Each structure stands twice: as C-alpha cells, then as structure tokens.
Amino acid sequence: xxxxxxxxxxxxxxxxxxxxxxxxxxxxxxxxxxxxxxxxxxxxxxxxxxxxxxxxxxxxxxxxxxxxxxxxxxxxxxxxxxxxxxxxxxxxxxxxxxxxxxxxxxxxxxxxxxxxxxxxxxxxxxxxxxxxxxxxxxxxxxxxxxxxxxxxxxxxxxxxxxxxxxxxxxxxxxxxxxxxxxxxxxxxxxxxxxxxxxxxxxxxxxxxxxxxxxxxxxxxxxxxxxxxxxxxxxxxxxxxxxxxxxxxxxxxxxxxxxxxxxxxxxxxxxxxxxxxxxxxxxxxxxxxxxxxxxxxxxxxxxxxxxxxxxxxxxxxxxxxxxxxxxxxxxxxxxxxxxxxxxxxxxxxxxxxxxxxxxxxxxxxxxxxxxxxxxxxxxxxxxxxxxxxxxxxxxxxxxxxxxxxxxxxxxxxxxxxxxxxxxxxxxxxxxxxxxxxxxxxxxxxxxxxxxxxxxxxxxxxxxxxxxxxxxxxxxxxxxxxxxxxxxxxx
Amino acid sequence: xxxxxxxxxxxxxxxxxxxxxxxxxxxxxxxxxxxxxxxxxxxxxxxxxxxxxxxxxxxxxxxxxxxxxxxxxxxxxxxxxxxxxxxxxxxxxxx
Numbered sequence: 265x266x267x268x269x270x271x272x273x274x275x276x277x278x279x280x281x282x283x284x285x286x287x288x289x290x291x292x293x294x295x296x297x298x299x300x301x302x303x304x305x306x307x308x309x310x311x312x313x314x315x316x317x318x319x320x321x322x323x324x325x326x327x328x329x330x331x332x333x334x335x336x337x338x339x340x341x342x343x344x345x346x347x348x349x350x351x352x353x354x355x356x357x358x359x360x361x362x363x364x365x366x367x368x369x370x371x372x373x374x375x376x377x378x379x380x381x382x383x384x385x386x387x388x389x390x391x392x393x394x395x396x397x398x399x400x401x402x403x404x405x406x407x408x409x410x411x412x413x414x415x416x417x418x419x420x421x422x423x424x425x426x427x428x429x430x431x432x433x434x435x436x437x438x439x440x441x442x443x444x445x446x447x448x449x450x451x452x453x454x455x456x457x458x459x460x461x462x463x464x465x466x467x468x469x470x471x472x473x474x475x476x477x478x479x480x481x482x483x484x485x486x487x488x489x490x491x492x493x494x495x496x497x498x499x500x501x502x503x504x505x506x507x508x509x510x511x512x513x514x515x516x517x518x519x520x521x522x523x524x525x526x527x528x529x530x531x532x533x534x535x536x537x538x539x540x541x542x543x544x545x546x547x548x549x550x551x552x553x554x555x556x557x558x559x560x561x562x563x564x565x566x567x568x569x570x571x572x573x574x575x576x577x578x579x580x581x582x583x584x585x586x587x588x589x590x591x592x593x594x595x596x597x598x599x600x601x602x603x604x605x606x607x608x609x610x611x612x613x614x615x616x617x618x619x620x621x622x623x624x625x626x627x628x629x630x631x632x633x634x635x636x637x638x639x640x641x642x643x644x645x646x647x648x649x650x651x652x653x654x655x656x657x658x659x660x661x662x663x664x665x666x667x668x669x670x671x672x673x674x675x676x677x678x679x680x681x682x683x684x685x686x687x688x689x690x691x692x693x694x695x696x697x698x699x700x701x702x703x704x705x706x707x708x709x710x711x712x713x714x715x716x717x718x719x720x721x722x723x724x725x726x727x728x729x730x731x732x733x734x735x736x737x738x739x740x741x742x743x744x745x746x747x748x749x750x751x752x753x
Numbered sequence: 754x755x756x757x758x759x760x761x762x763x764x765x766x767x768x769x770x771x772x773x774x775x776x777x778x779x780x781x782x783x784x785x786x787x788x789x790x791x792x793x794x795x796x797x798x799x800x801x802x803x804x805x806x807x808x809x810x811x812x813x814x815x816x817x818x819x820x821x822x823x824x825x826x827x828x829x830x831x832x833x834x835x836x837x838x839x840x841x842x843x844x845x846x847x848x
Contacts, residue, residue: 643795
C-alpha cells in the first residue's frame with residue numbers, strides 16, 4: 265500500500281485494512297515514522313519519537329493478528345501529549361523543569377490504550393505545563409501550524425494537533441484545562457474531544473489545575489474519537505476524582521439519528537469579538553444539522569463572559585499549589601551553586617520554569633494569599649457556581665449547545681505573546697465547559713482566509729454519546745474534516 | 754489594581770522562585786494587567802451563592818487502607834539528582 269494512501273486513512277479505515285490483510289501494522293508504523301522523521305522537524309510537533317519501540321510493538325501486533333488474537337486497537341498508531349507519563353520514556357511536559365524526567369510508570373490513559381493494542385510513535389510538543397494557547401511557551405520551542413507555517417496551531421496541545429492535521433499520525437492524545445484540545449483542533453482543522461470531568465482518568469497526567477484538567481483525543485473523524493474514547497474512558501481507582509459511571513458503546517451507537525435533537529445556540533457567543541466569517545461558518549453548520557432533523561433553539565448563558573477571569577483565578581490558584589512539588593530534590597531540574605536549602609529551591613524553580621508558568625504561579629500565590637483569598641479565590645469559586653448554574657438551566661431546554669470554538673482562525677506566532685489578556689481571551693468559548701465539568705468537542709466546519717475554523721458542541725455531564733452522534737452525522741454530510749494542508753498532502 | 758515591584762518580589766519569595774532583575778519589570782507589567790482583568794469579578798453579585806469546589810459536586814471517595822503499590826524505590830530513584838544509600842541529598846538544613 266503506498267504511503268500516500270496510508271497517511272490519510274482514519275483509525276477505523278486502518279483497522280479495517282489490517283483485518284482484510286491489505287497491509288500490516290509494521291507497514292503503517294514504518295510509513296508514519298518515516299513521515300515523522302521527514303516532516304516532523306519542520307513543524308516541531310514531536311519532543312520524542314519512539315521509533316524502535318514502536319516497530320517492535322508493531323511486529324508483535326502483526327504476529328498476534330496473524331494468530332487471530334485481535335484487540336480493539338491492535339496495531340494502530342498514536343502519539344501522546346508529553347504530559348502523559350510514559351514508563352521509561354522522557355515526559356517533559358514542555359518544561360526545562362522536567363527535561364530529564366523518565367517516569368517509572370504509565371499514565372492510566374497510556375496503559376489502557378496500550379492494553380487495547382495501540383502503538384505509541386512518540387510524544388508531542390506542548391505549552392509548558394499546558395499553560396498557553398499558542399504552544400509558544402514550550403521549552404522546546406513553538407509548533408507551526410500545518411496550514412500556514414507562520415501561524416500558531418493553538419495550544420496547549422499544539423504538537424498533537426499539528427501532527428494529526430499534517431497526517432503524521434491518525435490520532436493523538438491531548439489534555440484540556442481551558443480549551444487545550446478544542447482550540448488547537450479548531451485551528452488545525454481536526455476533531456478534538458474533551459470528555460466530562462472524571463470520565464477519563466487523570467492518573468499519570470501531570471497536573472496543572474486539578475479541578476479542570478481532563479484528558480481526551482485528537483482525530484481526523486468523529487468516528488475515530490468514539491473508537492478511542494471507548495477504550496480510554498472509565499473508572500480508575502487511582503484517580504480520586506474518577507467517576508464510576510458505565511461507559512456507553514460510543515462507536516456502536518454513533519449512527520443513531522439526530523432527528524429531534526435540541527441544539528442550543530448561545531446568543532452571547534455572537535456578540536462583538538467573533539470574526540464575522542467565523543460566525544457565518546458556524547451558522548451554516550447549524551443549517552446542516554437542522555436539515556438532519558435537529559431543532560435549533562436560542563439560549564442564554566448570561567455569565568459566560570465572566571468565565572475567562574474566573575478561570576484565571578481558579579486555574580492559577582490550583583497551579584501554584586500543584587507546581588509546588590517541583591523543588592529539584594527527587595526528580596527534574598536542579599540548579600547548581602547554592603548556599604542553603606532555600607536558595608537551592610529558589611534557584612531551581614527560578615531557572616527551571618519559563619515566564620508564563622512563573623506568572624501563573626505568582627498569580628495563584630497572590631489570589632490565595634492572606635487578605636486576598638476571599639476577594640479573589642472564593643469570589644471566583646462563587647462565580648464558577650453561577651456559570652455552572654447557567655449551563656444547568658440551559659440544559660433543561662436543550663440536549664446540546666453549539667457555537668464557535670474560537671473567536672477567529674489561527675493567529676501569527678508571536679502576535680499575542682506580549683498581551684496575556686488577549687491570549688487568554690482566545691479561550692473565551694471553551695473555558696465554560698471546563699468550569700462546569702461538561703464534555704466538549706470541536707469539529708471542522710469551514711474555512712476563513714484559507715484557514716480552518718471549528719464548530720464547538722458542548723453536552724450534558726456524561727453526554728459524550730450525543731456529541732459524537734451529532735458530530736458524526738455532520739461529517740457524513742460535509743467534507744471539511746477531509747481537507748489536507750497543501751504542504752502535507 | 755496594579756502591583757508594584759516590592760509586591761512582585763514578595764510573591765516570588767512566597768513562591769520560592771528567583772526572578773532576574775531583567776524579568777521583574779515584565780512580571781510587574783503583566784501581572785498587574787492580569788489582576789486588573791480578574792478584578793471585574795468584584796462587581797458580580799454572589800450573595801447567597803455557594804462556592805463551587807468540584808465540577809460534579811461529588812464528595813471525596815474513600816478506599817480501604819491497604820497496601821496496593823509495590824516498592825519501586827530503585828526505579829523511582831533513577832530520576833534523582835543526588836542520592837546516597839537510597840537517600841535524597843539536599844544542602845545541610847541543621848547546623
């Protein structure tokens with residue numbers, strides 16, 4: 265099978281092809297590894313490529329397939345965001361602080377996917393500790409957007425998104441604290457899903473803001489997202505916030521009709537700030553869903569504008585607490601030349617963290633400090649409640665909420681680095697789902713200035729099934745998700 | 754509310770993070786803008802609203818107190834910068 269055909273195939277198509285003996289896992293793995301080695305560096309999408317290990321696993325998978333021992337994801341390739349701990353493989357979290365960290369165990373997500381037969385091709389670049397919306401805060405440098413190499417692919421899971429969009433891998437994992445899966449998915453023209461908080465285990469995911477972080481996937485079709493999510497999701501006793509709710513058969517129910525599905529359109533999402541053409545693409549997408557029997561209902565989320573400031577208080581507070589573990593004692597970066605323990609800590613942390621991470625740690629320290637706790641942290645937790653209640657009220661009327669994923673298509677690298685607020689506002693449409701713990705998905709819904717834009721769908725708690733069904737039906741009628749960046753055809 | 758240089762330096766001390774002089778001005782500027790931005794929350798009426806601690810309003814799950822992990826000390830300590838006889842070494846704390 266020619267490499268050009270393999271690189272464009274979805275996981276479901278690759279699975280089918282292996283079943284029909286059209287090609288082997290070794291062929292897929294070799295083809296993609298050579299693509300990663302040829303094209304990966306220009307994008308800076310990978311921090312580590314695990315070629316040797318991948319080829320060995322592919323050979324084993326082929327043997328098992330030949331022996332008739334199949335598994336749901338047997339022999340299929342994936343890349344993991346460099347935030348998921350991988351046993352024996354560098355997990356840097358995009359930071360100098362962890363530039364030498366080799367985890368002694370696998371994250372639950374990695375473990376589950378591996379036991380379903382998946383093969384890891386490498387670890388992808390990301391904003392440092394997942395703090396960023398452009399992938400520019402990475403210690404390993406920015407990632408380029410395959411649609412235009414001068415632009416950002418979004419962040420924080422920028423490497424995963426770029427790798428999937430550039431056809432280097434059919435799928436990659438990501439994490440989403442304020443939009444870090446959905447925003448880069450939108451800006452690179454692929455599918456990205458962030459499940460309900462507690463749906464996918466956070467064990468072995470390096471923590472940023474624990475009440476908001478959730479793992480998910482990037483794929484090139486909603487069907488593939490359903491396939492992977494079915495294997496990743498479920499209760500894990502190692503994660504104290506994992507929820508013991510049965511995992512539906514996402515892939516088995518994906519064709520269910522969306523006739524009668526009530527989709528809410530948030531009035532506030534179309535206020536000033538949204539690019540006109542982006543708004544048009546979203547409205548056209550809703551027309552497609554309407555033709556398939558969905559009902560579009562206008563709804564209000566009156567406090568949604570407050571989601572960004574609320575997020576920056578809550579997430580920074582949690583990050584300042586979570587990142588206090590990096591002290592240079594047991595693992596990670598350690599400074600040289602210190603005269604006492606205090607200087608040892610201060611130098612290690614001062615040198616090991618980048619500028620954005622330092623700012624967020626200090627913001628968090630500020631909002632949690634004596635005299636400011638009530639005014640900032642407690643206040644933000646109350647506003648978070650208001651935002652969450654708005655969603656609850658909206659879901660009394662509708663099954664899903666739809667709108668834009670981002671205010672505009674991809675922006676130039678460097679364009680927003682001097683203005684933290686402008687960068688933060690890029691996540692205005694995505695943060696609400698994290699604050700309320702809701703599942704969200706972005707799917708490609710058109711192009712603005714030759715750049716992809718996304719349609720965001722947000723569901724009820726544990727409502728991933730309807731998100732996937734709705735997205736899948738949309739992709740049956742449209743071909744936005746099949747578009748390939750010119751340079752990577 | 755904008756923050757001054759002394760406040761930033763104190764936050765750096767609390768966070769156990771050295772800031773280079775060249776970094777400090779940038780942090781003063783950007784952190785001030787961030788604090789001003791989140792200050793808009795002060796205008797929101799939240800009377801009678803319970804703070805939200807968990808997105809699903811779940812309580813902490815408990816487990817039976819038994820050993821489930823194996824002792825992986827050697828493997829874990831491969832990541833250590835400085836160890837001696839299985840102990841992590843740090844600068845002298847007590848004279």
